[in-house]
Amino acid sequence: MSRKRPEPMQVVKQRRDATLNALVHGVPYIRFLGIEFDRRGDELTGVLNFDDDLIGNPFLPALHGGVTAAFLEVTSIITLSWMHLFPHIESGAIDPEDMAAGNLPRLPRTIDFTVDYLRSGLPRDAYARATVSRSGRRYASVHVAAWQDHADKLFAQATGHFLMPPPLDGSGD
Template sequence: MESTPPSPPTRIANLLRQVRHTGDYHLLTEAIPYTRFLGIGVENTTGEVLCRMRYAPMLIGNSSIPALHGGTLGALLESAAIFELLLRTQTDRVPKIISITVDFLRSGRPQDTLAKATITRLGRRVANLQVQAWQEDRSKPIASANALFLLS
């Protein structure tokens, strides 16, 4: 009898267990085509989960300034929130976004951008998070977001 490959939720659950055990966040970001395409990775060098979006010319939205495209910043903020939930809770499924509000505070320059999500409320079914993105100076964010997620 042929064995069938595991269903997507089972693959995600197995991958999350492996990442939580080994701390190799690269396994998680490489498994998601969207984060791989945008160059978004997860780091935990200071005891906190940070997301880094590596600069690439394709991320520029306004070439006359030049400034990062707002959609790429929104994707970084959303990804940071999802990774925070996946790595800080015991969920074995990717949370589904209910709503996100992004505030663009200043232009993002053509360089790496960091983001940090903070869980502000974690219920049994819903989680609220605040996220900030910055470049050189963490005290000067370039974008922030409030996000609401449905947990499985």
């Protein structure tokens, strides 16, 4: 038995990027904060593009703690949703065009979210990466870390619990 011939790279990339864009750009609040996502395979990095409206302390100046919390929460939800959807993106069960037209899948809902502020957020871009510690049928636990200039010097981290949407294929996965 010979294995199935891999799909052309452009087809794979186009499908993944189109789905991610539809997911991220479909949420007004993510656009409001100016958050984008970098993708390497199934790994995502949230990017918070700096804007003066994100300032919380104009004297330092520093990012607003609420912006930091929101950025970490958005990164957690998108990463969690992405992990949840990925197999269905690959199988072709999810149509990116349908999603871009406004037919978004149900997103995980936050149960609780705890943010640790390690140093003040500087008035510049920030990055965040979330790790799904556990994702069960109903509940998921996520850890997320954010940095600015140095990836090993976090300015904030958080853990959160989320209520997962029902599985897309109707199975008990």
